[in-house]
Amino acid sequence: MLDPSADEIRDWGNSVIQLMADYLGNLRDRKVYRHMSSREIRDQLDPTVPTKGIDLNGLLKVFRETVIPFSRQNAHPRMFGYVQSPGTPLAAFADLLASTLNANLTVWRSAPAPVELERLTIDWIRQILGFNAEAGGLFVSGGSMANLAAIAAARQAKDYSSDRLRIYASSETHFSVAKAAALLGIGRENVRHVAVDEHLRMRADDLVAKITGDLEEGYVPFCVVANAGTVNTGAVDPLAEIRDVADRFQLWMHVDGSYGAFAVLAKSARGLFAGIERADSIALDPHKWLYLPVDVGCVIYRAPQIARAAFAHEAEYTRIIGEEADEAFAFWDYGPELSRRFRALKIWMLLKGVGLHSLGEAIESNLACARYLESMVRASDDFEMVAPVDLSIFCFRHVPVQLRNESAEAIDAFNERLLIALQRDGSSYLSNAALGGRFALRGCVLNYRTTLRDMEILLDDLRRVARSL
Numbered sequence: 479m480l481d482p483s484a485d486e487i488r489d490w491g492n493s494v495i496q497l498m499a500d501y502l503g504n505l506r507d508r509k510v511y512r513h514m515s516s517r518e519i520r521d522q523l524d525p526t527v528p529t530k531g532i533d534l535n536g537l538l539k540v541f542r543e544t545v546i547p548f549s550r551q552n553a554h555p556r557m558f559g560y561v562q563s564p565g566t567p568l569a570a571f572a573d574l575l576a577s578t579l580n581a582n583l584t585v586w587r588s589a590p591a592p593v594e595l596e597r598l599t600i601d602w603i604r605q606i607l608g609f610n611a612e613a614g615g616l617f618v619s620g621g622s623m624a625n626l627a628a629i630a631a632a633r634q635a636k637d638y639s640s641d642r643l644r645i646y647a648s649s650e651t652h653f654s655v656a657k658a659a660a661l662l663g664i665g666r667e668n669v670r671h672v673a674v675d676e677h678l679r680m681r682a683d684d685l686v687a688k689i690t691g692d693l694e695e696g697y698v699p700f701c702v703v704a705n706a707g708t709v710n711t712g713a714v715d716p717l718a719e720i721r722d723v724a725d726r727f728q729l730w731m732h733v734d735g736s737y738g739a740f741a742v743l744a745k746s747a748r749g750l751f752a753g754i755e756r757a758d759s760i761a762l763d764p765h766k767w768l769y770l771p772v773d774v775g776c777v778i779y780r781a782p783q784i785a786r787a788a789f790a791h792e793a794e795y796t797r798i799i800g801e802e803a804d805e806a807f808a809f810w811d812y813g814p815e816l817s818r819r820f821r822a823l824k825i826w827m828l829l830k831g832v833g834l835h836s837l838g839e840a841i842e843s844n845l846a847c848a849r850y851l852e853s854m855v856r857a858s859d860d861f862e863m864v865a866p867v868d869l870s871i872f873c874f875r876h877v878p879v880q881l882r883n884e885s886a887e888a889i890d891a892f893n894e895r896l897l898i899a900l901q902r903d904g905s906s907y908l909s910n911a912a913l914g915g916r917f918a919l920r921g922c923v924l925n926y927r928t929t930l931r932d933m934e935i936l937l938d939d940l941r942r943v944a945r946s947l
């Protein structure tokens with residue numbers, strides 16, 4: 479098993495690809511989720527520490543009979559929970575090939591062609607966003623790590639020795655920003671929550687008020703984080719306006735585009751992102767709206783040399799000897815990780831194999847699905863929208879006729895029970911959000927398989943499940 483022959487590898491490959499094709503080919507016939515307990519799954523797994531190995535068929539049997547059925551089917555067209563990509567078959571093959579080569583993208587000399595592919599694909603993403611030619615960055619494990627890296631660079635740019643640093647972000651910002659502030663020693667309490675308008679976008683006037691107030695009290699404002707698609711509702715903050723405020727107070731502007739930024743590829747959404755190219759850094763997640771399998775996030779810096787000052791570490795065992803500048807390049811100088819997998823291969827294969835045109839169309843179709851859901855909800859007398867739809871996230875609640883005169887608490891409690899019942903039913907999957915202190919059903923269309931018909935089925939599922947409560 480450790481070192482199969484080329485013929486054995488061919489046989490294994492056939493069995494694995496057969497399983498993959500069966501699984502993806504019959505996805506719509508599956509439930510997105512089935513109710514299960516941890517105990518039930520553990521009971522299916524042989525707990526003895528394996529001293530002798532078994533053959534591949536035995537391993538695939540467990541994958542087929544236990545791992546697949548006891549998983550949430552993230553590639554299903556009605557998986558609307560969280561911000562979950564479906565993955566693509568092409569990228570699954572890319573991951574297989576990346577692990578086959580097992581390149582370790584630390585420095586250029588460790589993986590010359592893979593490093594060039596990463597630099598190339600990062601540059602394509604830079605161009606997609608309209609950033610300056612000198613901008614650069616790298617792939618990381620996800621949006622959380624990208625936010626952490628960018629905020630570390632932001633601190634470097636300002637005054638890394640101060641213990642009175644302050645960072646600004648709207649109250650709708652993903653928790654990874656506060657977590658980064660805590661990990662970097664800035665402190666969660668020094669992330670100031672800026673108020674939002676009725677579209678849940680950051681209010682620039684409140685940003686100015688908070689910065690001015692902090693300056694008067696002797697704090698050191700250093701960074702503003704703007705959202706290009708909030709996790710709750712998909713709101714895009716007014717990026718150009720925030721850039722102007724950042725300039726006025728000499729703040730680093732970081733954009734968290736983990737969920738939404740790739741929607742610049744869709745014509746109908748592009749206008750929302752005006753000014754994104756003026757940010758000092760941006761976090762993106764190809765494992766969200768480029769549909770790729772986890773894990774691949776991305777951080778891009780307008781001036782990579784500042785990130786270098788934050789991350790470079792000189793040690794004899796990492797000293798690069800006898801190389802020209804391009805070949806002396808080290809990713810560890812620009813981010814927190816040393817050993818790094820060959821994430822760029824799946825990005826390169828996707829962009830080159832599918833092309834921006836088709837990707838833009840798929841994103842456009844996701845936006846259309848969310849807008850269609852909104853129009854059906856607004857036309858109905860038993861559902862109501864809770865937030866506007868800016869991108870592909872929709873927040874709403876079910877208010878059947880018999881609940882119409884009930885209190886807000888009773889309607890919230892009913893929707894909470896409905897969400898759990900819907901998830902257990904398994905035909906469609908939503909998650910939840912808290913908006914203005916109220917409970918909301920929340921969905922996010924992030925799958926090129928999802929159709930307008932799936933949005934109709936979602937509402938039918940909710941009505942059917944609600945009747946059984």
Ligand SMILES: Cc1ncc(COP(=O)(O)O)c(C=O)c1O
Pocket residue numbers: 560561619620621622623652654707708709734735736737763775
């Ligand atoms: C807006 C936003 N930022 C950051 C993250 C964190 O991304 P990751 O899960 O890749 O760390 C998410 C995840 O959903 C997100 O929606």
